Amino acid sequence: MLLDAEEFGRRFVECERSAWRFECQSTYNMSREQENLRLFRAGASKPEGHNSRWHERVRAFSAAGKTIGRVRTVRRPLSEYQRYQLAWGIPGNLDAxxxxxxLDLTDLEFDLPPHDFWLFDESLVVELCFDSDGTLVTRQQLENPDLTRYLAWRDTALSHAETLSDWNARTRH
Structure with a gap:
């Protein structure tokens, strides 16, 4: 079932315990980020309130006793978008x-999917499909997904991933 933005947003409201994302694209091309990406490129300071809508959602999720997380894969050299995300996006998300x-895949290979997905309450899967330029094409909620496979992908990613601070220290990023 294809989901529009509103239907997808309801998955966060309706889930009872957890939302988890596997994030593997080297770039994401979202119109709402273009100005901030331009500022990042120019060496400007991160604007006050950067990504505040997402931070509010994360805080509300946590206040309701739910967990939210993701594994972000990278390969060195990092794309411009990954540098932006690691510097401006992820630290604020962590604080929220x-x-x-x-998960640095530069010198590693695991059985992981080539696409992003969200896993809600370990039972509902929404795959995200992107064009080669990082533009979101579809959000598809899978009917009767092979949960064993998605849970294994999540567990593999989590077992080999590290915190941002550990990754930064290890790579001197």
């Missing part, structure tokens, strides 16, 4: 309460 881990 999201559990984000970095």
């Amino acid at each position: 309460g999201e559990d984000i881990r970095i």
